Amino acid sequence: MITAVLIDDDENLRIGMKALLERFAPNIKIMGEADSVESGYEILNALMPQVVFLDIQLNDGTGFDILEKLKQKNGEIKTNIVFITAHEQYAIKAFRFSALDFLLKPVDPDDLQKVIAKINAEIEKNNSFSHIDLLLENIRKKVDNFKRIALSNSDGIHLFEVNDIIRCESEDNYTKFFIKNAKPVLISKTLKEYEELLSEHGFERIHQSHLINLNYLKSYIKKDGGYVIMQDDSHLPISQRKKERLQNILTKQLNN
Numbered sequence: 001m002i003t004a005v006l007i008d009d010d011e012n013l014r015i016g017m018k019a020l021l022e023r024f025a026p027n028i029k030i031m032g033e034a035d036s037v038e039s040g041y042e043i044l045n046a047l048m049p050q051v052v053f054l055d056i057q058l059n060d061g062t063g064f065d066i067l068e069k070l071k072q073k074n075g076e077i078k079t080n081i082v083f084i085t086a087h088e089q090y091a092i093k094a095f096r097f098s099a100l101d102f103l104l105k106p107v108d109p110d111d112l113q114k115v116i117a118k119i120n121a122e123i124e125k126n127n128s129f130s131h132i133d134l135l136l137e138n139i140r141k142k143v144d145n146f147k148r149i150a151l152s153n154s155d156g157i158h159l160f161e162v163n164d165i166i167r168c169e170s171e172d173n174y175t176k177f178f179i180k181n182a183k184p185v186l187i188s189k190t191l192k193e194y195e196e197l198l199s200e201h202g203f204e205r206i207h208q209s210h211l212i213n214l215n216y217l218k219s220y221i222k223k224d225g226g227y228v229i230m231q232d233d234s235h236l237p238i239s240q241r242k243k244e245r246l247q248n249i250l251t252k253q254l255n256n
Contacts (some may be wrong), residue, residue, distance in 0.1 A: 001029045003124060007040040007063065008084060009054035013105065017053060017084075020109060037061040037102035041069045049079060051119055053103075056085045064139050067132065077132050080122055082115055089152050091139075096197055099150035099157055105160045122152075131157050145200070150178060151199060162201050166232050168211040170192055178232060180216075206246055206249060208237045220250060 004021075008014050014033055021028050029046050034040040037060045044052060044066065054063040063083060068076050083102040085091055095102045101115045131150035138146055149165075151158045164180040170191035177185045187194075195205050202214050212230060219229040226238040228246075238246060 001238040002027055002032050002051060002119070003049040004028050004051040004053065005034070005040075005043055005049045006030055006053045007034045007043075007058075008053070009035045009057075009059045009197070010055070013084070013107075014057075017107060020107060020112055024109060024113050027120075028033075029115070034060070037065045038067075040066045042071060044079070045073065050123055051080045051082065053082050053084055055082055056088065056091055063249070064136065067136055068140075069135070071136065073242060075139070077129050079129075080119055081132060082119070093197070094135055094138050094146070096193075097138065097146040097149050098131045099152040100131060100135055103219050104187060107177070108112070122149055125154075130159055134159060151185050151186050156253050160185075162198070163213075165198070165203075166216045167230055167234065167236070168198075178234070182203065204242075204246065206242050210236045213235065214249065214253075217250075220246065232239055 005247060006017055008017070018030055021030065028051065031049055032043045034043045035058070039060055040054070040058070044212065050071045056063045056065070057071060061126070067081070081100055083091070083095060083100065084105060085102055089118055091186055091224050094104060101118060111176065131152075134148055134150055139245050147162060148159055150214050151160065160177075160182070161177055164182070166178045167176070168191060169176045170184070172186065175187050175189055175194055177187065179185065181189055190209055191209070195203070197210050203211050204214055205211050206228065212228065216231040217228055218231050219231065221227050224246055226243055229237065230235050
């Protein structure tokens with residue numbers, strides 16, 4: 001059995017979550033519940049469950065406040081976090097950069113089952129929890145331009161500087177990251193998901209299969225259908241419909 005705690009100030013949501021977990025995740029045992037920052041901190045500190053389902057907005061503060069208190073007391077947080085939230089764009093972006101799971105209210109059973117499958121896999125891997133520190137760092141500083149990203153794969157969770165990512169390549173429903181001074185990392189998420197995350201950081205989708213960091217673009221070659229040469233010496237094709245946009249971006253950079 002996987003031990004869990006449920007923290008939400010909405011009693012109806014707690015009742016609904018317990019019913020969903022009983023139906024779709026019978027291997028998860030809710031050991032306790034809380035409805036505030038103070039009671040949430042106390043129950044987590046006492047029980048140390050393997051998973052916590054944590055609401056962001058509580059009557060006396062936020063779920064982040066609970067995690068900060070735990071970190072201050074114990075030095076680190078050693079539990080898998082699944083945030084439950086209304087559609088708060090900033091928080092969701094922070095979760096995605098930190099490779100943390102979240103569920104939108106009202107909780108969809110299909111989304112819950114996907115998260116449960118990931119939880120089962122994460123617990124078996126016995127990961128470090130440095131990505132939680134990354135989340136708290138970003139929330140604390142209220143930054144929007146995230147400098148680091150957590151990538152989770154079968155080996156564990158890896159933290160990288162966004163500026164060190166040279167390019168990303170699609171492999172079916174996976175994305176392979178090519179990173180400066182590191183081995184490639186294969187992630188079980190689509191390239192489109194990372195395009196949405198990284199487009200504000202100087203990344204450009206030049207092809208159905210390729211997302212590049214323009215800072216590592218070495219040459220743009222117009223012949224042979226058009227392709228780019230990156231600083232890792234990879235030669236990547238440019239799709240027909242992306243050529244004009246890429247040319248406009250490069251022309252603008254030259255003129256600045």
